[in-house]
Amino acid sequence: MANKGRKYLEAAKLVDxxxxxxxxxxxxLIKKASYAKFDESVELSMRLNVDPRHADQQIRGAIVLPNGSGRTQKVCVIAQGAQEQEAKDAGADFVGGKELIDDMKKGWLDFDVIVATPNMMGELGKIGKILGPKGLMPNPKTGTVTMDVKKAVEDIKKGKVEYRVDKDGNINVLMGKVSFDDAKLVENFNTLYDVVAKARPAAVKGQYFLNITVSSTMGPGVKVAI
Incomplete structure (x- = not known):
């Protein structure tokens, strides 16, 4: 706490x-403790009783939040033929094929999400060392490898978020903005909680959710009763 500023320390006093x-x-409480001059994001952190070293316990997916995420994401679609036009019509920010992949090889990564058709994954796989570490590689589990690029782009623009358990068994995911109505944030929370609860691996014994915390970008974490 020594490196925290005065405003943070004052906000932290509000939370037991x-x-x-x-x-x-x-x-x-998150809203009361919010002190930043910008519209902070609200983040959900879950610590799960899972061992991600086992394939059946690698919890991952994506969901469209009922009230959106509050974040505008730039979408890049890698496709050819009819899917290119579908992606453009759906509002994709960048659409193309191998020429965009060549740009990525040179360091262009001015987007937040890549959607790709299955037939383009072979080419994208060649730059996995660039995309992988940045979390940009498309994946069927998150709906970003698909022939239905129209739905994929529309879902992302509506407020689709990805969730993924890390090596320590934690999931950290965006669930909205401080400016959202309380009821909308609660609904987004419940949606994320339910989808992770349904993904409980059969191998997990005992308590599944070890702890759940919500916080704003700059504010202190608040533990949520499970």
């Missing part, structure tokens, strides 16, 4: 670090 709060109260 030993207490878990009902989600409605947690959201209200």
């Amino acid at each position: 670090a030993e207490k878990t709060y009902a989600i409605n109260d947690a959201i209200a």
Whole structure:
């Protein structure tokens, strides 16, 4: 805490670090503790009782939040033929084939998400060392490898978020903005909670959710009652 600023320390005093709060109260507390001059993101962190070294416990997916994420994402679509026009009509920011992949090889990465048709994955795979570490490689589990590029682009623009368990069993995902109505943030939280709960691996014994925390970009974390 020594390197935290005065405003953060004042905000942290509003939160009882030993207490878990009902989600409605947690959201209200996040807003009360928000002090930044910009519209902070609201993030959800879940620590799960899983071992991601096992394939069946690598929880990953994507979902369109009912009230959006509040973040505008630039979408790059790698496709050919009819899918190119579909992607453009759906509002993709960049659309193309091998010429865009060549640009990526040279360091162009001015987008947030890549959607690709299955027949283009062979070419994209050649630059996996560039895309992989940045989390940009398309994946069927998140709906970014598909022939239905129109739906994929529309979903991302509506507020689709990806969730993925890290090597320590944590999932960190965007669930909205501080400016959202409390009820909308609660609904987004419940949607994410439900989808992760349904993904519980059969191999997990005992408690699945170890702890859940919500926070704003700059503010302190608030523990949520499970």
